[in-house]
Amino acid sequence: MASSSKEKKKAPAKLWGGRFAEKTAASVEAFTASIHYDARLYKHDIAGSRAHAKMLAKQGLISVKERDQILKGLGQIEREIETGIFVFRPELEDIHMNIEKTLVEKIGPAGEKLHTARSRNDQVALDVRLYLREECHNLIALLSGLQKSFVVLARKYEHAVMPGYTHLQRAQPVLVAHHMLAYYEMFGRDRERLSDGLKRINVMPLGAAALAGTGLPIDREFVAKELGFPKITANSMDTVGDRDFIIEFMSAASLIQIHLSRLSEELVLWTTEEFSFVTLADSFCTGSSIMPQKKNPDIPELIRGKSGRVVGNLMSLLMLLKGLPMTYNRDLQEDKEPLFDTVDTVSQSVAIMAQLLANLTFNEARLAKGLGGGYMTATDLADYLVLKNIPFRQAHAIVGRTVAFCISKGKELTELKLAELKKFSEVIEGDVFKVLSIDGSVKSRVSLGGTSGKMVAKALKQAEKELGIKP
Numbered sequence: 001m002a003s004s005s006k007e008k009k010k011a012p013a014k015l016w017g018g019r020f021a022e023k024t025a026a027s028v029e030a031f032t033a034s035i036h037y038d039a040r041l042y043k044h045d046i047a048g049s050r051a052h053a054k055m056l057a058k059q060g061l062i063s064v065k066e067r068d069q070i071l072k073g074l075g076q077i078e079r080e081i082e083t084g085i086f087v088f089r090p091e092l093e094d095i096h097m098n099i100e101k102t103l104v105e106k107i108g109p110a111g112e113k114l115h116t117a118r119s120r121n122d123q124v125a126l127d128v129r130l131y132l133r134e135e136c137h138n139l140i141a142l143l144s145g146l147q148k149s150f151v152v153l154a155r156k157y158e159h160a161v162m163p164g165y166t167h168l169q170r171a172q173p174v175l176v177a178h179h180m181l182a183y184y185e186m187f188g189r190d191r192e193r194l195s196d197g198l199k200r201i202n203v204m205p206l207g208a209a210a211l212a213g214t215g216l217p218i219d220r221e222f223v224a225k226e227l228g229f230p231k232i233t234a235n236s237m238d239t240v241g242d243r244d245f246i247i248e249f250m251s252a253a254s255l256i257q258i259h260l261s262r263l264s265e266e267l268v269l270w271t272t273e274e275f276s277f278v279t280l281a282d283s284f285c286t287g288s289s290i291m292p293q294k295k296n297p298d299i300p301e302l303i304r305g306k307s308g309r310v311v312g313n314l315m316s317l318l319m320l321l322k323g324l325p326m327t328y329n330r331d332l333q334e335d336k337e338p339l340f341d342t343v344d345t346v347s348q349s350v351a352i353m354a355q356l357l358a359n360l361t362f363n364e365a366r367l368a369k370g371l372g373g374g375y376m377t378a379t380d381l382a383d384y385l386v387l388k389n390i391p392f393r394q395a396h397a398i399v400g401r402t403v404a405f406c407i408s409k410g411k412e413l414t415e416l417k418l419a420e421l422k423k424f425s426e427v428i429e430g431d432v433f434k435v436l437s438i439d440g441s442v443k444s445r446v447s448l449g450g451t452s453g454k455m456v457a458k459a460l461k462q463a464e465k466e467l468g469i470k471p
């Protein structure tokens with residue numbers, strides 16, 4: 001943003017100054033201004049004004065010549081902002097008035113006609129909808145990239161086995177690919193939620209004017225078409241007071257960040273000496289200023305930490321709406337900073353996580369070591385007994401006693417002799433050893449959505465198809 005040092009000594013007259021006898025207090029100007037953050041809506045504000053000006057000309061509310069002057073002026077302003085020479089003036093409050101006032105200064109009376117049949121209340125709603133529509137599409141693309149990272153890892157470690165956990169206690173062996181594809185599913189739902197929210201973001205608000213609509217002969221359908229909106233808002237009062245679409249987005253974004261945070265927690269654990277399941281590339285870690293040996297997982301830690309602000313931003317928006325009477329209230333200006341912060345934080349987090357995953361290796365030897373203890377095939381033994389006609393609850397108790405025996409002897413289930421196993425149940429035969437093995441356990445989970453190689457291969461193929469990647 002260009003500095004305002006070039007500012008004129010005398011403050012420019014306010015666009016709404018007609019009924020005011022006194023100059024606005026400087027403290028009030030500073031307090032009410034939003035230009036320092038809503039300047040980022042400039043492209044959307046100009047796009048909206050272009051469509052509006054074309055509509056006004058088509059409806060005979062301005063002449064074709066005036067329209068062309070407006071379009072030319074807006075083009076100049078856009079270039080000035082893009083090249084950093086535009087001077088943003090805080091006393092003009094926000095992006096809408098900064099652009100409009102500059103337009104009037106550039107082209108004169110034609111510029112004064114741009115705001116015909118429009119209020120900043122429907123204008124800001126339009127700008128935010130245009131902005132969020134774009135950001136939603138960006139985020140959906142970033143999420144596909146993240147999903148792709150999981151699919152690539154799943155393919156790379158398709159046959160590797162790792163301990164699966166419940167309560168962070170070793171539970172049952174699973175394929176690494178199965179674990180990766182769990183995240184593929186989570187982020188797939190996140191994508192769906194964004195796409196669904198887009199249906200309610202992608203609705204054209206302009207024409208609601210201040211709150212009641214306008215008596216001037218506008219054509220809302222035309223504006224919607226110009227700006228690529230499939231739908232037009234139905235009620236002018238709702239249109240200028242509605243921020244539901246932002247809250248929906250921020251809930252979906254919060255869930256994305258929470259999913260990232262869960263993944264981060266796993267990565268933090270997995271990179272410890274204690275787990276050592278994965279190694280992150282040096283380029284994706286940082287060191288300690290005092291402990292020379294340290295290689296810290298700061299990226300997952302920061303992503304986990306940033307979930308606080310993303311969820312906090314959602315809370316801010318909910319509280320912002322609570323108790324607001326119809327229709328537009330200036331409180332609503334407070335929607336932007338949390339929204340922008342959430343968009344930035346979540347987009348950056350998704351992008352860097354995708355890169356980090358591409359720079360991660362699983363330590364297969366350590367994973368195998370992790371499969372040794374924990375009696376992870378105990379459920380398989382219980383299922384084995386069930387297939388020999390023992391009711392599951394009895395089977396559960398039998399295996400429980402067997403595990404307790406193993407613990408007392410410091411042995412694994414696979415280390416027991418058949419005779420020892422038979423003491424716990426007569427039905428146990430030599431075929432039990434296949435069932436007790438890690439590979440046998442994984443292979444047996446053929447239920448739909450289970451971790452057997454067969455099921456995972458199917459899921460992986462499906463995921464690759466969905467993302468359009470060739471194995």
Ligand code: ARG
Nearest residue numbers: 034094120121124330332333
């Ligand atoms: N900067 C304002 C906002 O973000 C624009 C709308 C102002 N409308 C008004 N009636 N003061 O909400």
